[in-house]
Amino acid sequence: MAGQRTILHADMDAFYASVEQRDRPELRGRPVVVGGAPEARGVVAAASYEARAFGVRSALPMSRALRLCPEAVRVSPRFDRYGEVSRQVMAVFRSMTPLIEPLSLDEAFLDITMQTTAHGGAEAAARRLKAEVRRVTALNVSIGGGANKTVAKIASDAGKPDGLLIVAAGAERAFLAPLPIRALSGIGPKAEALLTAAGIRTIGELAEADAGQLERMFGSRGVQLREMARGIDQRPVEPVQERKSISAETTFAHDVVDGSDLRQELRRLADEAARRLRERRMRARTIVLKLRYSNFRTITRRATRAQPTDERDVIAGEAERLLDVVVEPGDRFRLIGVTCGHLSGLEASGQLSLWAPGDARATPAGDAKL
DNA sequence: TCTGGGGTCCTAGGACCC
DNA sequence: TCTGGGGTCCTAGGACCC
Known part of the structure; x- marks a missing residue:
């Protein structure tokens, strides 16, 4: 033990809002909302405490945030x-x-x-x-x-x-017991709804819940959740974590029907993903195409290659092939994206490479995942 | 009110092999 | 004539986090 x-x-x-207020003194004391433009279907990435007083929260559609707080200053993120x-x-x-x-x-x-x-x-x-x-x-x-x-x-x-x-x-x-289940990391809207329907609203009630019932609801995770609710958690702090995927995606300001528009954006995203792969000295074996229809239904289609790649044209080619299979005339899309997965370091694909600081999510330089 | 972009992890089913 | 069990790889979707 x-x-x-x-x-x-x-x-x-x-964080993002505080950095903006620090860098731009004229924003101090005012409601600041960091995120994309409402016309571009942006959402709130961060809200200053002044803005939160109006009910503005992260992930809120920007159009709605600015209605809640018309005097807010919107700032585009500077990642x-x-x-x-x-x-x-x-x-x-x-x-x-x-x-x-x-x-x-x-x-x-x-x-x-x-x-x-x-x-x-x-x-x-x-x-x-x-x-x-x-x-x-x-x-x-x-x-x-x-x-x-x-x-x-x-x-x-x-x-x-x-x-x-x-x-x-x-x-x-005793500290956890009175808090709402939603405070537990891992319990989102769906799990919350399920638990509430079962009469479980607080972490204390989750700690007392029937193990069999939780397992029927959440599988093996159910018992883990109950352990967490009891204040039991043996997970170590892990300083080095392997990156599993690199992705790039775009939500269009307006839905796109035209195939060549889709293709053009897809090539741009493939270029971006390839650039970031090379930056980290990594290669990918799987290329995933992501599409979101105008009705928000999201699908993914993937291709796995025998050899890993970091070449823009290979990634774009695979993604375009997948696009051709999926898209029907008249389909309207709000988002397109590319994910490169099944990553390996260059040395694993036959090239000489020193250990690359960018390979891990957490590095000595403090390079958090972006 | 109309929903980002970057990720991780899990599940479940099918193909294929021994 | 009926039908194993385990293992691995792959795919698609979904919940969740910041």
Whole structure:
């Protein structure tokens, strides 16, 4: 049995919106919404706390967000910029422990089990991290801590914004019990609806639920969910994770019927995917074409090749072949995309290559997945 | 109100082999 | 005349996360 661990979950507050407010002082104190234009069918990628007061949330259609909050300033995302700031933040985390697992540009797990004593406890360590992130980036980070990932993650959410909440050893189950099931990572709209229909609304009720019933509802995941609800979670913090796919997709501002328009965008996406494959010194064996019809029905079609590739023309050719099989005259599409999967490093496909820092999702440079 | 773009993981069925 | 079991690879769709 592993001993008691100390896991932190660090999560930047309203990250993209906060970076914009920091970089553009005229935006401070105002509702800021980062995301695509409403005319281009954009959605909200991040909303400042001023905007959240109007009910604006991530993933909301931008048209609706701006109706909820007409005085909001919409800002197009600058992912390169967020990436730069992310690297600074991850470097701060890494200065405390090498055991960090980035989950996105603005979020990471840290295993500080070995550092806790030296820092005078988990709370002191978290306080130090918050101060250092603020010093380096002038941004706020919320930190949650506890015996495992589930507890740490929910604790960081519970403390937001600018939060710091450490759940004491032994108090996990009592901490989780009153919270809604939706607070658990892994329970989305569908699972929530199923559980609610079964009379299960809180994490505490999930912890007490019948194992057989959960297994019928969710398969093997059902029992895992109940364990999480009981505050039990042995998943390690994994600093290095292999990238499994690279994708590029476009939602058209207006539905597309014309085949040559589809083809043109598809070639552009293939080019983009190929470029990113080469950047990471990787090759793909599977090419996946993704199409979303105007009625939102989404299909995928894939082709697996004997040899991995990073060539634009090969990727485009496979994707176009799949497109020809699927598209019927008169079909209307709102999205087209390409995914390259079944990835291998160059050395695995017969070429000499040194270890490439871009290969892993988490790297020493703090390159979170983009 | 009309739904992004980047990902991960899981399930289930079919082909094929021994 | 009826019909194994295990393993691997592949495909399509869906739930979920940030």
